[in-house]
């Protein structure tokens with residue numbers, strides 16, 4: 001029997017009158033990397049903010065490890081084992097790299113475990129050990145992304161929500177970050193829900209994917225199957241269908257609409 005770590009049922013969240021997500025249902029199995037793909041403004045970040053308690057949904061429910069966490073306090077949700085790496089990294093620029101990492105472990109009381117995890121993070125990201133005493137604001141964009149992911153790891157989470165880790169990074173750094181994400185999943189068994197605009201990277205790293213458009217899930221499947229779908233190739237992977245040209249091509253509709 002599969003072990004469901006996260007389950008959203010018919011979730012709807014709004015910003016005042018703007019409905020950002022509607023009727024979103026999805027689930028993530030323990031040990032899996034799942035991804036939500038979608039273009040700008042599709043509602044990807046809103047899904048993650050609703051899960052981690054930053055936004056209270058208008059409707060629907062969020063279950064984590066079989067327990068209802070809908071609209072619970074974010075600190076409570078972190079303590080239960082769920083960490084959120086927000087878009088844009090948001091490290092504390094005037095704190096040292098080391099203090100940023102310790103902030104991630106703020107809710108923990110097991111000092112030995114924290115020290116052990118700090119060493120593991122340094123082993124995974126040697127640059128953070130080199131720069132441990134430096135202010136985080138002096139790190140490059142890619143290094144700040146590594147720090148943001150590491151800070152989440154310091155909470156010893158069972159599930160990490162990762163918001164657009166590729167944002168603003170070079171293709172080379174993006175590849176490196178994705179390799180690390182997969183490594184964290186394989187080596188530590190951490191379950192990951194990743195939202196991305198870089199569909200190519202996300203579909204290669206993840207096991208299962210959801211496609212979000214205008215706040216609704218319009219398609220879901222294993223990433224292997226999604227990579228083979230013509231609509232995904234055309235609209236998300238930028239591969240043109242050479243058999244359909246000119247006006248016919250413009251008239252071609254996505255099959256999920």
Ligand SMILES: Nc1ncnc2c1ncn2[C@@H]1O[C@H](COP(=O)(O)OP(=O)(O)OP(=O)(O)O)[C@@H](O)[C@H]1O
Nearest residue numbers: 015018020038039040041042043044045046047197
């Ligand atoms: N703080 C806010 N106030 C009002 N509207 C918002 C706010 N944040 C997001 N929205 C709106 O909610 C919708 C979904 O936004 P969201 O940030 O979840 O999309 P996204 O898929 O993460 O986009 P991107 O890839 O550009 O980050 C958009 O229409 C956006 O304009």
